[in-house]
Amino acid sequence: MLAAFGVGSASVDTVLTTSAVQPGGFVEGHVHITGGDHDVQIEQAVLSLVTRVEVESGDYEHHAGVELAQVVAAHSFRVAPGERQSIPFRMPVPWEAPITEVYGQHLRGMVMGVRTELVIAKGRDKGDLDPVAITPLPVQQGVLDGFAANGFRFKHADVEHGRLHGVQQTLPIFQEIEFWPPPQHAGRINEVELTFVANPYGVDVILEFDKRGGVFSSGHDAYSRFSIRHDQAAGTDWAAVVDGWVREATSRYFSHLPPGYGHGGSGGHGGYGGHGHGPHHRGPGMGTVVAAGAAGVVGGIVAGEVFEEVFEDDGGDFEF
The missing domain is CATH 2.60.40.640 (Immunoglobulin-like)
Structure with a gap:
């Protein structure tokens, strides 16, 4: 017995x-x-x-x-x-x-x-x-470095149940990594949500820009999607690429921006769906990206978070 x-x-x-x-x-x-x-x-x-x-x-x-x-x-x-x-x-x-x-x-x-x-x-x-x-995979690390180099600060990350429209997924979940905007975007963007959907060939990068509402207008979200091959991770100026993504999205969706905002002086990069900046765009180099990444992204990360406490933070509502 x-x-x-x-x-x-x-x-x-x-x-x-x-x-x-x-x-x-x-x-x-x-x-x-x-x-x-x-x-x-x-x-x-x-x-x-x-x-x-x-x-x-x-x-x-x-x-x-x-x-x-x-x-x-x-x-x-x-x-x-x-x-x-x-x-x-x-x-x-x-x-x-x-x-x-x-x-x-x-x-x-x-x-x-x-x-x-x-x-x-x-x-x-x-x-x-x-x-x-x-x-992170090299492409994912590069994108995170690019956001950090442009002054975005890590806010929170979670995993949600569901599927993304127009994105091929094998799992019924997706991750959202949220960032606070830097001062130059704080008046226009409330936050940015970053989602990676990787596969053996590359990574789909999905960005959701949460626009701030005004006194006479309500806020709304803007979406952008980019596909990047794994072999494009090395040698890319990720700070310039991410800056181009943000500028293109804010220029396209947020009509109240100052004239000329969001248009850099370089051509599009074919590997990024025509939305990124080319390698000759002036911007921080990879050394600056990595240094800023450690200071910018990790600034919002809790080091040494107790694993057991994370699993138990919802009491009896969360079980495996």
Whole structure:
């Protein structure tokens, strides 16, 4: 009877050898299982990459756990009393996995972990949950550097349930990274929301500009989308590219801007849908971009945020 209720059963501990990984990569590690007081027949050892997602339901919002990837590390095996077994695993990370770490710092609002479950007698023992960091791809890092170099400050990041219009997705979720605008845009833009949708060939960059409302007008959102190949990450002046995106969007959507605002002196860059600036546009170089990135983006990041507290911040409303 005690065994039926899990008393004296096997224990599980997962050790990740991959603490940080880029989208499209792999999380690797070992599942360590120690036998309890009696033989245990384990049907499966399952590992899942899970994250917290914001779900909108009418006028209400709540958080839910969503599985992004899963791998079965072992099938149908027995663990004897006191026996120790170590099972290696290698789990692919989806290209569309949200970013959780930038410049070595945890992004406030993001949650990501590897859940270990043992399937025993058609039941599931959820086991432990281990944090894992998803770091940016080179294109994603370049875009983040570009926003930082242009004075945008990190505000918040979250993952929402749903799909983006006109964007091909394999996962039913998308990440929004929010920025406060720099002083030169503060009177026109309330905030900018950045979304990456990556694939094996490149990254779609979706920008949402939240326009401030005036005394006699209401605010509205403007959207821009750009597709960038992975091989375009190196050698690109991301500060100039992002500046061109922002200027083009504000000029196109926000008609009350001063005359001539938003038109740089260089031609379009074909790799960015004709909206970016060419390599000869005057702007900060990559050294400046990286330095500004560490100061600008990380300025709004909470370093060392306690993983367990993030998972539990919604009490009983958020479970895996």
